Amino acid sequence: MREHFHNVPIKGRGIYIKWNGTGIVVDPGISFVENLHISGLSIKDIDVIIVTHNHIDHNGDLATIEDFASQLNKRDIYLYMDKKTEKDFEGRLVNFAEDKRKGLDLTSTSDLEFPVGENKDILIKAIPTKHIMEKEDYVLNETYAVRITLKEKGVVKAMIGITSDTIYLEELSEAFKDCDYVIANISETNKNDYLKKIPKENHLGYSGCLKLIKDCNKKKTEGVKNSIVAGNTQYIISEFWAGKGDIRRELVRRLRKESGYDYIYPGDIGMLFLGDQPTFICGKCGCEQSLEHLNIIRTDLEYSLLSTVCDECIL
Numbered sequence: 001m002r003e004h005f006h007n008v009p010i011k012g013r014g015i016y017i018k019w020n021g022t023g024i025v026v027d028p029g030i031s032f033v034e035n036l037h038i039s040g041l042s043i044k045d046i047d048v049i050i051v052t053h054n055h056i057d058h059n060g061d062l063a064t065i066e067d068f069a070s071q072l073n074k075r076d077i078y079l080y081m082d083k084k085t086e087k088d089f090e091g092r093l094v095n096f097a098e099d100k101r102k103g104l105d106l107t108s109t110s111d112l113e114f115p116v117g118e119n120k121d122i123l124i125k126a127i128p129t130k131h132i133m134e135k136e137d138y139v140l141n142e143t144y145a146v147r148i149t150l151k152e153k154g155v156v157k158a159m160i161g162i163t164s165d166t167i168y169l170e171e172l173s174e175a176f177k178d179c180d181y182v183i184a185n186i187s188e189t190n191k192n193d194y195l196k197k198i199p200k201e202n203h204l205g206y207s208g209c210l211k212l213i214k215d216c217n218k219k220k221t222e223g224v225k226n227s228i229v230a231g232n233t234q235y236i237i238s239e240f241w242a243g244k245g246d247i248r249r250e251l252v253r254r255l256r257k258e259s260g261y262d263y264i265y266p267g268d269i270g271m272l273f274l275g276d277q278p279t280f281i282c283g284k285c286g287c288e289q290s291l292e293h294l295n296i297i298r299t300d301l302e303y304s305l306l307s308t309v310c311d312e313c314i315l
Helices: 032-038 062-071 083-088 170-176 205-219 248-259
Strands: 015-019 022-026 048-051 078-082 101-104 113-116 122-128 144-152 155-162 181-187 234-240 264-266 279-281 288-290 295-297 307-309
Touching (some): 022 144, 048 062, 144 170, 155 170, 181 205, 205 234, 234 248
Parallel strands (some): 048 078, 155 181
Antiparallel strands (some): 113 122, 122 144, 144 155, 295 307
16 A cells, blocks of 8 residues: 555544634544644543544544543543444443443434533534445444534534535435535545446445535525625535545546535645634645635645645745
């Protein structure tokens, strides 16, 4: 693999959100802790962990976080996970306080929306999804997407939708129609998926991402909140499967063209957005800029990290 990927290190995945002093981690995969430290954060900055399913690229660093938290005597981290992950990690997460660990029953219609944070100003909603297959059918109660609503004194300031791994479902566009950011896991694509003939069986793929974007935009309800991005949802396409080469740029360009929507970007490690206002931090000069001036670049090397840069850094 090292030869195939031209010595570019494989860094894994994970999402970190900070709101009003509460740090939320979604799916701490391989090398998440390393990426956290590179970003200037530490285990002390984690208050809530959400694991969407029991695959190593979504929970590979969960035990590492638990170990570091133990060394720092930090036992106030809340952990939410599906029932399968809860069962498989049974007895291995002893340093997370038992009353702060919860396995979500995704077959239930209750308890899938709950507040977190010191002021209960963050609302988490779990949306059951279909990803893992056994005997030609999808396993229930093991995978879910997440919608995170950020509030300030009871007023919704921003909403973030995270699909995790799943096929396209109507429930996703319904839950994410008013989100400011939607992070969609594309995984691999193939000819039938790319041509929208046969969708992927266990991931969004190209056709699923395209349908999600179109349906969210079609359903979008204007004026229901103080949108930080002036009504323009920012779609971040994530978790590209690299087996067919580095085609991130081509896929996103095609999504923009077929959806007729420009606010679609390929995601990568180190991208930093400010959730309380429509801005991002330039990965080159470090300035804060409006999302209208967001550009994504990469070097000529395949699989190299993408950078979010301002207009001044590319002119």
